[in-house]
Amino acid sequence: MTSEGESGFGFGRPPREGREGGREGGFRRDRDRERAPMTAKGRLRAKARKKARKAAKKRGSGAFGRKKVCRFCADQNAKIEYRDPKTLRYFMTETGKLIPQRISGNCARHQRQVAVAIKRSRQLALMPYAPSHV
């Protein structure tokens, strides 16, 4: 009984200690590596990263925090044309109504242009006036 217990104890201890020692050494080295290149610039960058992370969290957590960006302001190549019903479709409901600015996210200027373009393409029968036309 006693001999078995002792042997078990002796067998279990040394390898554990060895592993722990190895781990500690590794941690210490990693910390040193992270601290060593911390210049003033590096510290500023770390601060900026922290700020950005906080801001991202705030935006993500808030239900109304998402900021809409006008499609046409963001993409300079995107054009509003009455001859292009594919893009105008995006600003129209399934029932053929114009989607309001607060939902589409367009800025005032581009929303006006979209509205005019849709009205023009309706005249040319490229877009619907009423749900029965869709």
Ligand SMILES: [Zn+2]
């Ligand atoms: Zn715009």
